[in-house]
Amino acid sequence: MSMDEFENEGQPRGSPRRIISPDDYEDRIGSIEPMAFLPVGSGLSYGDGRRNDSGTLIECGRHNRILAFDPGTGILTCEAGVTLGDILARAVPHRFFLPVTPATALVTVGGAVANDVHGGNHHGRGSFGNHVRRLTLLRSAGERMVCSPEENAELFAATIGGMGLTGLILDVELRLMKVPSPHVQRHTIRFENLDQYFTLVDRAGEEHEYVAAWVDQLATGRRTGRGVLWAADHADGACEFPDIPKRLKLSVPFSPPVNLLNSVTLRAWNEYRFRKQSPGETVSTVKWTTYFHPLDGINGWNRLYGRRGLCQHQSVYPAANAPETTARLLETARRMGHATVQTRLQRFGDVAASGLLSFPRPGFSLTLDFADHGETTIKLLDALDRIVVEAGGAISPCGDFRMSPEAFDASFPSWRRLEALRDPAMASNFWRRTALALRAG
Numbered sequence: 001m002s003m004d005e006f007e008n009e010g011q012p013r014g015s016p017r018r019i020i021s022p023d024d025y026e027d028r029i030g031s032i033e034p035m036a037f038l039p040v041g042s043g044l045s046y047g048d049g050r051r052n053d054s055g056t057l058i059e060c061g062r063h064n065r066i067l068a069f070d071p072g073t074g075i076l077t078c079e080a081g082v083t084l085g086d087i088l089a090r091a092v093p094h095r096f097f098l099p100v101t102p103a104t105a106l107v108t109v110g111g112a113v114a115n116d117v118h119g120g121n122h123h124g125r126g127s128f129g130n131h132v133r134r135l136t137l138l139r140s141a142g143e144r145m146v147c148s149p150e151e152n153a154e155l156f157a158a159t160i161g162g163m164g165l166t167g168l169i170l171d172v173e174l175r176l177m178k179v180p181s182p183h184v185q186r187h188t189i190r191f192e193n194l195d196q197y198f199t200l201v202d203r204a205g206e207e208h209e210y211v212a213a214w215v216d217q218l219a220t221g222r223r224t225g226r227g228v229l230w231a232a233d234h235a236d237g238a239c240e241f242p243d244i245p246k247r248l249k250l251s252v253p254f255s256p257p258v259n260l261l262n263s264v265t266l267r268a269w270n271e272y273r274f275r276k277q278s279p280g281e282t283v284s285t286v287k288w289t290t291y292f293h294p295l296d297g298i299n300g301w302n303r304l305y306g307r308r309g310l311c312q313h314q315s316v317y318p319a320a321n322a323p324e325t326t327a328r329l330l331e332t333a334r335r336m337g338h339a340t341v342q343t344r345l346q347r348f349g350d351v352a353a354s355g356l357l358s359f360p361r362p363g364f365s366l367t368l369d370f371a372d373h374g375e376t377t378i379k380l381l382d383a384l385d386r387i388v389v390e391a392g393g394a395i396s397p398c399g400d401f402r403m404s405p406e407a408f409d410a411s412f413p414s415w416r417r418l419e420a421l422r423d424p425a426m427a428s429n430f431w432r433r434t435a436l437a438l439r440a441g
Contacts, residue, residue: 018056022081022168025058032140035427039164041108042083045115046312046399048429049163055427058168060110066090067171074176075133080110080169085296087176092288096176097234099131105293110169115398116161116358118348119292120210120232126351127360129160131175138168140425149354158421161355163397165431167423179234182288184210186232190277194225198323201347204231216270217330217343217368218263224327227345228277235285263339311377311401313384314359314367316348317393322364325391329366329384336380342369357412359396378402397430405441408434 025037038052039060064081071094076087084098085105091097102117111117113135118127125131134148137159145167147156159166187208191197197213204211208231215227289296317325326345333340344367348360368384370377385395385407394411395403408415415435427436 019059020056021062022058022060022170023062025168026138029138029140029142032425034424035432037140037425038428039080039110039114039168039426041081041111041114042106044104044107044111046310046401047397048401048433049115049397049431051429052427053429060169061108063170064108071096074178075173076176077171077173078109079171080108080113082109083107084109084112085293087174088182091176092182095179095181095237097179097182097288099125099175099177100128101292103293104296106296109172109174110164113160113169113172114162114164116353116355116360117398118360120212120230120346122351122360123205123211123347123349124209124351125177126349127353127355127358129354129358130351132160132354133173133175135159135172136170137166138170140167140423144170155421157354157356158418159355161353161358162418162421163357163428163430165418165422165426165428167426180237181235181239183235183239184232184286184288184291185235185239185283186230186286186291187281187283188277189229189231189281190227190274190279191229192226193223194323194327197225197227197229197345200229204229205347205349207231209233211347213345214273215330215343215345215366216274217333217340218267218270219274220334225330226274227343228274232286232291239285263337266339266341311370311372311381312367312399313370313381314365314396314399315384315388315393316359316361316363316365316396317388317391318363319347321391325387325393326364326366328387329368332383332387333368333370333380336383337376338370338373338380340368340370342367356414356418357397359394359398361394363393397434400430403434405434405437409438 036055037058038055039058040050041060043050061081063079066078066082066086068077069090074096083105084101084107087098088105100119102119107117112128113132116127116129134146137145137147139145145152145155147159149156155166189200191200210232213227213229215225219226346365348363348365350362353360381402385403388395389407389410395407419435419439
């Protein structure tokens, strides 16, 4: 055993925790105390769902073998500690790709399952869990349970999006998707305000595999919600780029004493980012590593937020009131003195989630990244929660460290079913703060 501390992708919070390997955990089966453990992958989550400060973390990245891959069918089986980048390195030469990929390839497969991650093609392919064929789960009582939509289906659904609380995921079987090229043909469309975005987005989703937008959160008046929409598809087989980057090329070596990404610098950056896109639509071919995982090429990018780090608010709300809800969220952040570096707006589709507590659902999702200014930021995040809940939406637990039990209950009313299936050995700071507080009340 060793003492270690994962660096939170947003900021370090709390004290160091005890870390053990999956093998060490399995050796303890039969004498495990309640709520004493929590599996973790790469430690990239912004929130406290990856913390168990009164217990021990199981570092799943130590088990990181690809166990089988069929280049004819695209079916791949791997241990939970394999990263999405590892899978792409194996699959891309055979012209297979992840059917769902988030904004980083450094996530482990176990983490992708536990958070049921989504990508820019949710409108057509759903979230990560929709492409999991089966998984093997080690429960603290000693059972190794094969779970799938047909076998132990209730536990399978609880594990997808279950934040590591149903047991230790040992291996996962995925179906990858065949592509003519891993690289993408990108359509870039500049829109002048939110009304234009909502006019464009449905047609873009009907015509393209991937659709997402950047929004200038600081723009006001007739320009409120202006931004850039990217719609993309995999390029044809004639597209040639070097397939796999060999190493990180850039690095932020330390955190500056102040946040460099403040309202003054971001206002200028947003103006440049918007103006550099020509009006109308432009088409270009882009390397897949640049399109899907741009920040993976900058080691320690989150240090730019300063020593207090990054807070993220990600929400989803119904399409019926999406224009008004989006405008309220953007205006509230401005009014409370916060500027966002990344403001991502995306339409989620109607593909039914396979996870019991999956965050993606039909509607629109807005992601806001803020520098942490302490108590003022907490007040802002609480205000954003209230707007989303009033609109009938939900707040993502993945990046959360302060959501109220009431907001969690409104966002995930099925949490009691997960609590009933939770492995008694597993708990997290997030689960204690929300679900267990609700149960105790």
